[in-house]
Amino acid sequence: MARGGRMNPALLGLMTIAIGVGGCIAYFYFSNLLLDKVLFPAKGPKAGRNITRANQIRPWLFLFPAFFALLLYLGYPVFETLRLSLTDRSQGEAFVGLANYRQMFSEPKFGEAIRNNMLWLIVVPAASTGFGLLVAQLTDRISWGNIAKSLIFMPMAISFVGASVIFKLIYDARPADVDQIGVLNAVWMQFDGGPGSVLVLKVMPAVLFLAFAALTGWVAWALVRQVLAGERMSASVGIKLVRLVLAALAGILALISLRQVFDVFAAQLPYGEPQSWLTLPFYNNFFLMVVLIWIQTGFAMVILSAALRGTQVLANYMYDKLFRANDWGVGSAAAIVIMLLVTPILVWNVYNARKEMR
Numbered sequence: 001m002a003r004g005g006r007m008n009p010a011l012l013g014l015m016t017i018a019i020g021v022g023g024c025i026a027y028f029y030f031s032n033l034l035l036d037k038v039l040f041p042a043k044g045p046k047a048g049r050n051i052t053r054a055n056q057i058r059p060w061l062f063l064f065p066a067f068f069a070l071l072l073y074l075g076y077p078v079f080e081t082l083r084l085s086l087t088d089r090s091q092g093e094a095f096v097g098l099a100n101y102r103q104m105f106s107e108p109k110f111g112e113a114i115r116n117n118m119l120w121l122i123v124v125p126a127a128s129t130g131f132g133l134l135v136a137q138l139t140d141r142i143s144w145g146n147i148a149k150s151l152i153f154m155p156m157a158i159s160f161v162g163a164s165v166i167f168k169l170i171y172d173a174r175p176a177d178v179d180q181i182g183v184l185n186a187v188w189m190q191f192d193g194g195p196g197s198v199l200v201l202k203v204m205p206a207v208l209f210l211a212f213a214a215l216t217g218w219v220a221w222a223l224v225r226q227v228l229a230g231e232r233m234s235a236s237v238g239i240k241l242v243r244l245v246l247a248a249l250a251g252i253l254a255l256i257s258l259r260q261v262f263d264v265f266a267a268q269l270p271y272g273e274p275q276s277w278l279t280l281p282f283y284n285n286f287f288l289m290v291v292l293i294w295i296q297t298g299f300a301m302v303i304l305s306a307a308l309r310g311t312q313v314l315a316n317y318m319y320d321k322l323f324r325a326n327d328w329g330v331g332s333a334a335a336i337v338i339m340l341l342v343t344p345i346l347v348w349n350v351y352n353a354r355k356e357m358r
Helices: 009-039 047-085 099-106 108-139 145-157 160-171 183-188 195-233 237-266 283-309 314-324 328-357
Strands: none
Touching: 009 047, 099 108, 108 145, 108 237, 108 283, 145 283, 145 328, 160 183, 160 283, 160 328, 195 237, 314 328
């Protein structure tokens, strides 16, 4: 026993393994005993039929624990959540139909949350892929491109905790009468509330939103035009429906972007003072996205660079051997090599995470 009356972790782990393994062995032994000796005994005039039925049921008997665990931890929460969404707790969980959904759609916060999610789903993958493609094109044309790629890929080896510490130093804000240690505020204070402030916090966001609105509006019109052309070309109903849904989403994004232009100009901002960048309208979302884009650009660069140069990467090599050449031996060897290469980085990240937590 450990100090304080608590059980030693090693002993507790051994007991857990023993109970878990013993429970599994007991379940399979007694369930087979029940199946073969009680329900469908292999004797008497119906022995053949009983053996066949027992063999048909036995796989489901073995799968039952996994199905039960999935139903308990995944299926039940889904159905219970659906049931609760149709009730009102203040009325003793009385059934209220779609009233909760109507209330949710009527709240401005819900619209804001949907808008933010759409921005994250669009901006982060598009920016990561775009920057990755640009870097892959540029680094493939210079002699020291491999060094540049290593530096750009380095954020992939940093934990999210480490990345948050780095960007905290970039976004840090201190009172106006002391030196700014945040890189962004140190540059921002050089504007001193002049035209540069209005350009960065008003004009630039408005231009970006207008450009995005124009792009999404054009996409919506192009999709609608394809649907109209499909009427003459006898396009399938499914394709038309998908295009109409995408056109509607693009149109909604265009309207949201136009609304943001008004919000940017209506916001009152403290010019000439250090900014809390993560609380500013328009900027707060994008400054958080920058962290994820900074981490993922290196991954996109490696994949796109390999595609541009037609060279193999280990994951692609493993896939070719396993599923194209049907060479399971070499494919499995490639998987082991990938695991060995990733393990040091994984161990390093776990070590750093535990060190930071302590």
